[in-house]
Amino acid sequence: MDxxxxxxxxxxxxxxxSPRFLxxxxxxxxxxxTIADAGPLAEKGELILSNPFExxxxxxxxxxxxxxxQRRISFGEWRLQEDGSLVAENVPEDGHGPVLTYIAPxxxxxxxCEFKIxxxxxxxxxxxxxxxxxxxxxxxxxxxxxxxSGFRPVGLTLQHISKSADDSKKTIQDIEFGxxxxxxxxxxxxxxxxxxxxxxxxxxxxxxxLFGRNKVLxxxxxxxxxxxxxxxxxxxNFNAWSAKGENDDVGVSEALxxxxxxxxxxxxxxxxxxxxxxGNFGDLKRLAFMAYPKIRPSGKLPLLIALHGAGGKQMxxxxxxxxxxxxxxxxxxxxxxxxxxxxxxxxxxxWDPNTLDKMLDYVLEAYSEIDPSRVYVMGHSMGGTGTWxxxxxxxxxxxxxxxxxxxSGGNPEGVEKLVDLPVWGMVGGDDGNNVIAVQKMVDNxxxxxxxxxxxxxxxxxxxAQGNAAVFSSVELIEWMLSx
Numbered sequence: 073m074d075x076x077x078x079x080x081x082x083x084x085x086x087x088x089x090s091p092r093f094l095x096x097x098x099x100x101x102x103x104x105x106t107i108a109d110a111g112p113l114a115e116k117g118e119l120i121l122s123n124p125f126e127x128x129x130x131x132x133x134x135x136x137x138x139x140x141x142q143r144r145i146s147f148g149e150w151r152l153q154e155d156g157s158l159v160a161e162n163v164p165e166d167g168h169g170p171v172l173t174y175i176a177p178x179x180x181x182x183x184x185c186e187f188k189i190x191x192x193x194x195x196x197x198x199x200x201x202x203x204x205x206x207x208x209x210x211x212x213x214x215x216x217x218x219x220x221s222g223f224r225p226v227g228l229t230l231q232h233i234s235k236s237a238d239d240s241k242k243t244i245q246d247i248e249f250g251x252x253x254x255x256x257x258x259x260x261x262x263x264x265x266x267x268x269x270x271x272x273x274x275x276x277x278x279x280x281x282l283f284g285r286n287k288v289l290x291x292x293x294x295x296x297x298x299x300x301x302x303x304x305x306x307x308x309n310f311n312a313w314s315a316k317g318e319n320d321d322v323g324v325s326e327a328l329x330x331x332x333x334x335x336x337x338x339x340x341x342x343x344x345x346x347x348x349x350x351g352n353f354g355d356l357k358r359l360a361f362m363a364y365p366k367i368r369p370s371g372k373l374p375l376l377i378a379l380h381g382a383g384g385k386q387m388x389x390x391x392x393x394x395x396x397x398x399x400x401x402x403x404x405x406x407x408x409x410x411x412x413x414x415x416x417x418x419x420x421x422x423w424d425p426n427t428l429d430k431m432l433d434y435v436l437e438a439y440s441e442i443d444p445s446r447v448y449v450m451g452h453s454m455g456g457t458g459t460w461x462x463x464x465x466x467x468x469x470x471x472x473x474x475x476x477x478x479x480s481g482g483n484p485e486g487v488e489k490l491v492d493l494p495v496w497g498m499v500g501g502d503d504g505n506n507v508i509a510v511q512k513m514v515d516n517x518x519x520x521x522x523x524x525x526x527x528x529x530x531x532x533x534x535x536a537q538g539n540a541a542v543f544s545s546v547e548l549i550e551w552m553l554s555x
Contacts, residue, residue, distance in 0.1 A: 113267035113274035113283070116182050117316030121174060121296075123309065125158055134175075146171040146297070148304070157308035160300045169196070169302040178203060178293035180269045180315035185298060188306040189219055191258040196221045196302035201266045206294040208244065209235040213289055214297075215266045215275035215282075219256055221301045227251030230273055230284045249273075249284030261308070268293075269315045274322055283323035283390070321359065323390030331397045337409035338363040340402055342393070349434055354427035357418040359389050361396060363405040364413055372443035374412045374471075374553060375435070377428075378404070379451030379458040381539065385420055392418055399540050401450075408549040413442060423451075423458025425465040432469065448552045450474035452498075452539045453506075456481075460513070467493055472555040474498065476542045477535065479505050481513030487520045494555045496526040496548060500538025526551070 124143060127135045129150045135143045148170025149161045160170035187199040198221040202214035210233040218224045224231070230249040236242045254277060256262060267274045271290040274283045298307055324342060331340050341362045345353055365373075378401030384392050396402040396416055405414040417431060436444050447470055451459040456478030463473045464486050472494040475481060481497070495517060499510040507529065514527040530541040542548070 111319050111321065112182070112265065112276065113272055113319055113322045114180065114182055114269050114315035115317045115319075117314035119311065119313050120181070121310065121312040123156065123311070124174065125152055125156070125310075137174075140176050142175040144173050144175065146173050148300075153306075155308070157306050159304070159306050161304045162302045170300050170304060172298045172307075173295050174297075174312075175295040178296065181267075182313045182315050183266045183268075183296060183311075184263055185310040186261050186263045186308045187217075187300065188261050189256060189258050189300070190303055190305055193303050194220060197258075197305070198224065198299075198301040199264065199305060199307075200297075200299045201264055202297040202299065203266075203268060203293040204295050204297065205234075205291055208237055209241055210244075211297075212291060212293050213266075213268055213273045213284075215264060215273075215277075217254060217256060217262070217264060217277045218251075218301075220303075225251040228254040228275065228277055228280050228282055230275055230282045232286060232288050234288070245288060247284075247286055247288065250282050252280055252282055254278060254280045263309070267315060269318055272318075272322065281326055283326045285323070321389060323388070324359065324393060327390050327393045327397075331393070331402070335366075335397070335402075335406045337366060338402075338406045338414070339366050340393075340397070345431075345434075349430075352427075352430045354424050355419050355421035356427060356431065357389060357420055360418055361393060361402060361416040362413060363402055365409070365411055369411050372441055374446035374448065375439075375442045376401070376405075376412050376414050376448045376450065376549070376552065377432070378414060378416045378543075379423055379449065379455035380416065380418065381451070381453035381455050382422075383453075384418060385454075389418065400543050404543045404545070404549065407544060408546045410549055410553060412549075412553065413439070422454060423461065425458075425462045428458070428462050429466055429469075446471050446553075448472050448474075450476065450542075450548070450552075452477040452542050453535065454478070463490060463493060463495075472496070472552045474542070474548055474552070475513070476510070477503060477506050477538045479509045481509045482516070484512075484516040484519075487516045487522075490517060491520050491522040492524065493522075494524040494526075494551075495522070496528070496551060498528045498530070498538070498542045498545070498548070500533030500535060500541065501529045501531045502534045503538050504535070506535070506538075 124137045131145045137143050147166040147168040148163050151159050162169055189197045198218040200214050200216040202211040205212045214231050216224050216229045218226050229251040232247040234244040262278050265276045271287050272285045343360050401414050401416040449459050456475040457480050459473055459475040460481055467489050474496045476498040497510040497514050499506050514525050517525045530538055
């Protein structure tokens with residue numbers, strides 16, 4: 073037994089995000105087409121506010137605009153133009169750039185506003201939409217498109233900042249998502265969209281998007297604020313809707329960009345199973361993850377399928393993508409940097425061998441660059457169980473397997489079918505019943521006549537630590553590829 077410590081045309085198109093754009097890639101045809109990203113966080117529901125600029129624009133005056141809403145010019149001077157837009161100018165004595173606020177209890181919402189930044193002055197040019205909470209100073213969430221204001225990083229940013237309500241204005245929390253680069257030209261109209269649903273926020277300006285999630289966002293907000301910078305600016309077409317539904321894919325494209333910017337050896341793609349196949353794919357979620365070598369060799373490549381654990385069943389696809397890039401298959405693929413394709417499907421329930429067989433049938437037919445004689449499978453926890461059950465049912469499909477950190481390996485039934493399959497069982501040494509189960513799996517295979525079994529226990533490692541050790545084992549990948 074090894075013992076060691078490890079640190080913690082006919083097919084559906086593939087989505088890939090390169091810096092700035094999300095691409096569709098039909099691998100067999102090797103052609104690229106630009107498409108939209110995964111989309112906003114929410115659909116637009118009931119229209120709540122629509123260009124509510126009429127009436128008094130006197131500073132500090134509360135104006136009733138109907139449906140329980142009030143409007144107030146908090147700072148600056150605002151003038152209504154003949155074209156229906158508003159121009160804002162800074163008033164230095166105010167001590168704050170121009171702010172127009174709309175006051176009412178606010179739940180989940182979609183907000184859009186077009187804005188234009190001035191040519192001059194060059195400094196302090198930005199536009200932001202913010203939502204506030206009555207119990208603290210600061211902003212529950214704000215989306216800022218910043219060209220040259222010093223108070224925020226240049227680029228597009230989502231931020232929560234809360235400060236104490238007393239005169240000290242002590243910062244309680246400052247949580248930032250971004251910044252990400254954005255190109256804005258002066259005297260040009262752009263649209264900012266901000267979606268807030270529960271503990272999630274998503275914003276978009278000029279094709280650039282950001283997504284953030286934190287429990288501090290899941291409160292009833294007290295007002296909407298529109299804020300050009302001290303340099304002033306113009307706004308028009310301000311509308312707000314109740315949020316309707318929620319996009320399951322939100323945040324995926326943003327996470328994908330961050331991962332591909334960070335990874336050194338592989339490029340990660342998100343694939344969508346074809347609509348006509350999903351009825352055969354059981355509990356598989358609509359999206360799966362793939363990783364290719366950044367420099368792709370000629371010829372066919374082996375395929376490694378990594379099955380996630382039970383925690384992934386309830387995660388959003390964005391959460392699963394980020395987790396895989398940290399402690400699952402995508403992280404291992406980049407760490408190992410080998411000439412292989414990694415596939416990580418996502419499931420809403422336990423892994424079903426029949427479903428996985430149908431998935432693999434599709435993958436091998438659709439991806440001609442895969443060598444069908446060199447298919448490997450691995451998994452930890454529920455993924456270990458899924459690996460074990462799958463190789464039992466479909467042994468001939470695999471060149472090697474690594475069922476790890478699971479509790480159902482002790483049953484000797486059917487192990488004689490696996491005696492010629494290279495199997496490597498790994499488990500954390502402090503992982504409860506899984507330690508014994510993996511040991512029994514190894515013992516049963518050896519008793520049946522297998523000489524191709526390896527066994528590794530990570531001393532002192534509990535379940536999560538064992539997972540991290542499995543998915544940081546470059547040696548495991550090298551062993552698989554030797555078969």
